[in-house]
Amino acid sequence: MSDISTLLSDLLGSIPTNAVLRERIEFIKDQLAAEDKARSEAFKTIERLLQENDQLRKRCDELEKQVAAHAVTDQYTEHRGALFKKDRSKIGHHIAVYCPKCKSSAAPFPPGEAFSCECGWFSAFNEAELEGVLKEISPPKVKFKRFV
């Protein structure tokens, strides 16, 4: 029973009433009880929707992180333990080697030797082999045949 319904009962309890007035008072009490029930159900619905919204927000955050991570990994091709950045304008890869651990560009050190990164990573191939490695991951060039 709501505070208003209790207040109404207390207020009207001290007033002498006739049958018609008592009937109207009971009608009003029934309406107040129905409104209390509806309000209580509305609060439960709001609570459920808030929890559902919180779960959906967390799920959305997770999916946004996955999309961002995928966007980063989609920029590179991993081959022979190194990363190669895709060059979408040429449908190939940039002539550079990236570290698979920190995605920084790696340089051959000393010149001509394996590529290395500041984090301590070393490539399994040296600078002279880079052109061949890039050919391994590049799509074959389209060859036109003449049909006679």
Ligand SMILES: [Zn+2]
């Ligand atoms: Zn690194």
